[in-house]
Amino acid sequence: MLTKVNRVLLGLLGLGLLALGGGVLLGGLDLQRHWDFGVPGWWPFRGPDDVVLGAEGRTRWRDDGWWWPVVIAALAVLLILLLWWLFAQRRHRLDQVLVDSEDGTAARLNGRTLEDVIEEEAQALDGVSRAHVRLTGRRTAPTARVRLLLEPHADPARTLGRLSRETLAHARDSAGLDRLPAKVRLRKVRHRAERAA
Numbered sequence: 001m002l003t004k005v006n007r008v009l010l011g012l013l014g015l016g017l018l019a020l021g022g023g024v025l026l027g028g029l030d031l032q033r034h035w036d037f038g039v040p041g042w043w044p045f046r047g048p049d050d051v052v053l054g055a056e057g058r059t060r061w062r063d064d065g066w067w068w069p070v071v072i073a074a075l076a077v078l079l080i081l082l083l084w085w086l087f088a089q090r091r092h093r094l095d096q097v098l099v100d101s102e103d104g105t106a107a108r109l110n111g112r113t114l115e116d117v118i119e120e121e122a123q124a125l126d127g128v129s130r131a132h133v134r135l136t137g138r139r140t141a142p143t144a145r146v147r148l149l150l151e152p153h154a155d156p157a158r159t160l161g162r163l164s165r166e167t168l169a170h171a172r173d174s175a176g177l178d179r180l181p182a183k184v185r186l187r188k189v190r191h192r193a194e195r196a197a
Contacts, residue, residue, distance in 0.1 A: 145183050
């Protein structure tokens with residue numbers, strides 16, 4: 001759902017910016033005169049000397065009593081929508097994972113506990129300096145987001161293979177999940193070059 005909302009909002013924003021930019025370019029380059037075509041009467045940019053918002057447009061409703069409350073209300077609504085969109089982008093951490101206990105009821109496993117177990121096992125892998133795990137998604141279908149900080153001698157392909165075959169497989173099996181998809185980010189530890197004396 002959030003992906004669709006993001007695509008629609010970004011598409012509308014892109015179309016609006018394209019129309020505004022095209023209008024400014026049309027007037028700024030005086031294309032209607034060069035290419036001999038007319039623009040509608042409401043069109044704001046008629047030539048290179050026009051401004052985006054003239055003095056009349058800036059001061060037209062300033063003395064009306066309704067102007068400032070409407071401007072403030074519109075900006076407040078815009079701010080609330082933007083804050084909602086910003087907070088919706090954050091992937092929420094799972095507090096619990098539902099585990100099939102094979103007796104018809106679902107047991108609840110603490111999400112932080114499962115994250116800690118995956119982190120400890122990942123940090124025990126050869127070449128891993130530090131690991132950070134976060135579970136997102138639904139309680140019945142979690143997704144692991146794993147960040148590994150690798151030592152300089154580590155082989156990324158081998159480490160990723162062991163993480164998938166061992167660490168994540170153990171977590172998936174112990175939680176009784178059918179699958180545990182993971183997004184893994186690997187980074188190497190920065191170290192200074194050693195100087196020979």
